[in-house]
Amino acid sequence: AQSVTQPDIHITVSEGASLELRCNYSYGATPYLFWYVQSPGQGLQLLLKYFSGDTLVQGIKGFEAEFKRSQSSFNLRKPSVHWSDAAEYFCAVGARAQKLVFGQGTRLTINP
Amino acid sequence: GAVVSQHPSRVICKSGTSVKIECRSLDFQATTMFWYRQFPKQSLMLMATSNEGSKATYEQGVEKDKFLINHASLTLSTLTVTSAHPEDSSFYICSVPRRGRGIWNTEAFFGQGTRLTVV
Numbered sequence: 572a573q574s575v576t577q578p579d580i581h582i583t584v585s586e587g588a589s590l591e592l593r594c595n596y597s598y599g600a601t602p603y604l605f606w607y608v609q610s611p612g613q614g615l616q617l618l619l620k621y622f623s624g625d626t627l628v629q630g631i632k633g634f635e636a637e638f639k640r641s642q643s644s645f646n647l648r649k650p651s652v653h654w655s656d657a658a659e660y661f662c663a664v665g666a667r668a669q670k671l672v673f674g675q676g677t678r679l680t681i682n683p
Numbered sequence: 684g685a686v687v688s689q690h691p692s693r694v695i696c697k698s699g700t701s702v703k704i705e706c707r708s709l710d711f712q713a714t715t716m717f718w719y720r721q722f723p724k725q726s727l728m729l730m731a732t733s734n735e736g737s738k739a740t741y742e743q744g745v746e747k748d749k750f751l752i753n754h755a756s757l758t759l760s761t762l763t764v765t766s767a768h769p770e771d772s773s774f775y776i777c778s779v780p781r782r783g784r785g786i787w788n789t790e791a792f793f794g795q796g797t798r799l800t801v802v
Contacts, residue, residue, distance in 0.1 A: 671791060
């Protein structure tokens with residue numbers, strides 16, 4: 572069965588510090604992986620996606636993610652966070668952009 | 684600008700009434716749309732697949748008579764919560780996949796979501 576695990580429910584980092592959000596997945600075929608960000612009461616915005624090719628994917632807002640097949644992971648990173656990055660982050664897996672299975676989400680808090 | 688428009692963004696209704704939520708694809712046609720539900724501080728769970736011209740496909744455990752889905756056109760899907768109860772209070776989000784040439788143009792666009800409160 573398909574599943575996504577985001578081990579960290581809540582992370583707090585200082586503004587300007589680096590960030591890594593973890594994501595592990597279980598998928599029977601070649602995974603299509605996504606990271607979305609959700610601000611309070613809002614819909615989801617796509618940060619980046621991985622389908623194939625280069626395992627290091629660049630996204631919007633300075634985010635990147637690295638696909639590691641051996642570890643079934645797709646961790647999201649940002650070298651220096653900004654206060655505006657505070658939000659809920661969801662990792663998702665699915666077949667292309669069809670039915671998506673989401674992780675539990677990681678809430679990011681930024682300390683000034 | 685927004686690619687998917689979802690309306691209303693917030694609705695409060697009385698128990699026993701029905702609420703209709705609309706999801707519109709603004710930039711492209713979609714034969715398939717998806718409806719998700721998000722409980723407070725939890726992840727999104729797929730409820731159903733809306734299919735233009737045919738019946739919706741519901742995920743296991745989702746009551747099709749409670750959550751009526753109509754894919755009226757290639758740009759509009761509606762979710763109607765019938766005989767709403769307080770436990771139906773949740774955040775509902777639609778998703779519209781866009782398939783372009785090649786997999787890199789494939790992306791799911793999400794609506795802004797609808798916060799339903801049943802009192």
